[in-house]
Amino acid sequence: MSMEMEWDDPMYRSTVALFERTAESMDLDPNIRRRLRYPDRAIITTFPVRMDDGRVESFHGYRVQHNNTRGPFKGGLRYSLDVNLGEVTALAMLMSVKCAVMGLPLGGAKGGVRVDPSKLSRAELQRLTRRYTTEIINDIGPESDIPAPDMGTNEQTMAWIMDTYSQMKGHAVPAVVTGKPVSVGGSLGRGQATGRGVVYMVMDAARHLGMDLGEKTTAAVQGFGNVGMHAARKLHKMGVKVVAVSDVYGAIQNPAGLDIRALKRWVNKHGKVAGFPESEPLDPAHLVELPVDVLIPAAIGGVINEKNVQKLRCRILAEGANGPVTAAANEVLRETRDVFVIPDVLANAGGVTVSYFEWVQGLQSFFWSAKEINQRLYQIMSKSFHEVIDVAARRKVDMRTAAMMHGIGRMEEAMKLRGLFP
Known part of the structure; x- marks a missing residue:
């Protein structure tokens, strides 16, 4: 698949159109608008995996990091035959907005591998996950980019990523991913x-x-x-x-x-x-x-x-x-x-919100009860809902436009405050 075809994805076109329409209606600063229209970086990798029968197959993997002005990149990792650069880029952009809407100190990212996980054995999935992790290992970390589960992946996938990263670093690094099993640093309620x-x-x-x-x-x-x-x-x-x-x-x-x-x-x-x-x-x-x-x-x-x-x-x-x-x-x-x-x-921002809780718990090695998790989740989500309702009423726009305005507005404020380097 050519790079042009990779970008020619319906979800990417739809997301960019939504962003542009929102930017126009909120009179977004043109410099900020140009910066947010594209991701900060996109990692594309093709890597080999030895299958159970001895064959070596190549797989295409992606990690798109959209914007980290408000904090480390954060976003899921999906295994699906539909994964492509355009889709992952669109999802990374929406993650940036989602984290900002919820008021989380995180930026947006997304990743994926083009594979049907149901066709692979557990051993093949583990080898694929560990090899993909080594391909992006210099671009992820607790202070830079924190993956999480998504379509086709689960807490076991995150445990393999955490272990691979930890083996390379020489010590356990639970906060490198969220959505892990509780026994290896995951959060209750995730x-x-x-x-x-x-x-x-x-x-x-x-x-x-x-x-x-x-x-x-x-x-x-x-x-x-x-x-x-x-x-x-x-x-x-x-x-x-x-x-x-x-x-x-x-x-x-x-x-x-x-x-x-x-x-x-x-x-x-x-x-x-x-x-x-x-x-x-x-x-x-x-x-x-x-x-x-x-x-x-x-x-x-x-x-x-x-x-x-x-x-x-x-x-x-x-x-x-x-x-x-x-x-x-x-x-x-x-x-x-x-x-x-x-x-x-x-x-659907509950997932990234509790992922934020898990990341915080991992960094401080102090864990909360399920009751505390659910209470904090509701408080943050309810507050965000009423903020978006307020934007919709003040701007006389629909809820989707209001949510996009709210998130992009917070990103704009942070980007202007941090300025441009150098």
């Missing part, structure tokens, strides 16, 4: 943080709209992975009827509400939501069109597009995934006040 944070934002949005989140409230969750599953569990625990869920294999529904705890046990045993006894099959494409109070797209990007956006019948759209709404669909939503959008840079 695995549930993104899904829990989405629900925290739904709670605040419901209060803002005068809605009562109870047994009469319905929700649909697209994606039953780490984010969607924990969001569904939290809603179910609150008494909300989760009437439909989906995963990569299919979708199910039950108008009376799904038993999410039983569904989780089913998925743990069978690997998919399809076939769950107390449900009926649903066309996955129709899940986002269901008449529910809360819709949480928590799978992949671009699922709400110009073809189905007019069919949305939810009151609150909480973006658990990154970029679930295309640029064209977003233009429709901006003019549709019937749907209250909680944009991804706000809705």
Whole structure:
């Protein structure tokens, strides 16, 4: 794949268009605008991995560091066949904004390896992860760039990265990554943080709209992975009827509400939501069109597009995934006040917020209780929600534009205060 094709990615084009439109509407300083439009650096590597059968295969890896004016680069690492430079760059840019929206002293980064992790054995995944880590080892660290899990990676992946980095440094360096197992310096509550944070934002949005989140409230969750599953569990625990869920294999529904705890046990045993006894099959494409109070797209990007956006019948759209709404669909939503959008840079920021907590705990070697984690997470997310609501009201703009303005404005302030070197 040529470099031109790498950059010609729909998500990159969409993200840059959103940034440019926001910059124009907030009259962003032209020098800051030019600097933020591109990442500080992009690391592209092709590296060999020996497979279990003795073959040597080459893989393409990326780490894009967008801006570190407010603190060290921070962002996830994904393993997917769709990974490319354009996608990773777009996600890094959004991470910069997300950290600024939440008021975290961090910058934005993102990384990935173009691979289908489901096709590799555990031993192959470990070798791939360790080799990728050595390729970027001089560009990551507790004070420079801190990776975290994302699509296709998990706490085991982070443990391998931490160990590889630590072996090279000659001593344990837990703070080099977040999202690790608790036994090697991870934080309580990190695995549930993104899904829990989405629900925290739904709670605040419901209060803002005068809605009562109870047994009469319905929700649909697209994606039953780490984010969607924990969001569904939290809603179910609150008494909300989760009437439909989906995963990569299919979708199910039950108008009376799904038993999410039983569904989780089913998925743990069978690997998919399809076939769950107390449900009926649903066309996955129709899940986002269901008449529910809360819709949480928590799978992949671009699922709400110009073809189905007019069919949305939810009151609150909480973006658990990154970029679930295309640029064209977003233009429709901006003019549709019937749907209250909680944009991804706000809705799914629980993960990076608790990653920040984990990083702080690792640096000071002092750990907090799960109760402290959840309380601090809600305080930060709720404060950020009301700040964005305030921007939307003052500027008379939609929530996505308000969130982007809020984050970019904080970055602009920091960049002007630090000045230009030399």
